[in-house]
Amino acid sequence: MRIIGGMPAPERKWPWQVSLRIDNKHMCGGSLIAPQWILTAAHCIFGFEEYTVRMGSVLLHPQSGMAIPVQDIVCHSFYDVRTLSNDIALVLLAHSVNYSAFIQPVCLPEKNFEAEAGTRCWVTGWGRQMADAVVLPENLQETDQILLRHTLCNAKLQTELGYRRTLVRKGMICGYHEDLKSPCKVIPGPPGSACRSPGPTASPLP
Known part of the structure; x- marks a missing residue:
């Protein structure tokens, strides 16, 4: 994910944010949801690597x-690498x-909560700050976005x-992000990804 237009996040604002790594190299972000569990995207998992x-x-x-070894990873049984459905x-x-003050589980919504279109949400991560950037930012980035209906x-x-599918x-x-003129910036990415911030960024839910 790219965090284009983001700002450095202060310490302790997002204490559930984690970095998933291979050989101590950042691969993807994730969220601490329980003392021993992290929620991340299935497309971040590359076979039998040591994370x-x-x-x-x-x-x-x-x-x-703090670095903690990973014991096991469970991908959604219906994850589709082509469509990114169930990417969890x-x-x-x-x-x-x-x-601690620096490590806390993510604030989960009520069971029947629905994120409606027009809701302002926040995106965090160490994604590239420009479409053609090579180096990741050293500091965690944050930016706000407005939710759109999936049809729009x-x-x-x-x-x-220019896609039909x-x-x-x-x-x-x-x-x-309404402050950015283009609804979507096309940049190279992994298979199945076509668009990253700024503009519509799709993030699958379970």
Whole structure:
């Protein structure tokens, strides 16, 4: 994910943000949801690699925060690498973490909560700050976006990219930054990804 137009996040504002790593190299972000569980995207999982999770710091430095080995990873059984449907995975840590001012579980909504179109939400991560950037930011980035209905988001993406196929499906979250002129910026990405911030960014839900 790109966090284009983002700002450095202060310490302790997003204490559930973690960095999923291979050989101590940042691969993807994730959220701490319980003392021993991380929620991340299934497309971040690359076979039988040895993963670690770093948490407790907004810095991407290899020695920042706390590193915990990963014991197991469970991807959604219906994850579709082509459409990115059900793009969700659970990461089991080798041991539980102790909560502190820097490490807290994510604030989960009520059971029947629905994120409606027009809701302002926040996106965080260490994604590239420009479409052609090579180096990741050292500090965690944050930016706000407005949620769009998946039908409207899909129409914007199809127009911008010149695609006819459905890119955004029901069950995905699509965010848009109204201060940016283009609804979508096309940049190279992994298979199945077509658009990243700024503009509509699709993020699958379980």
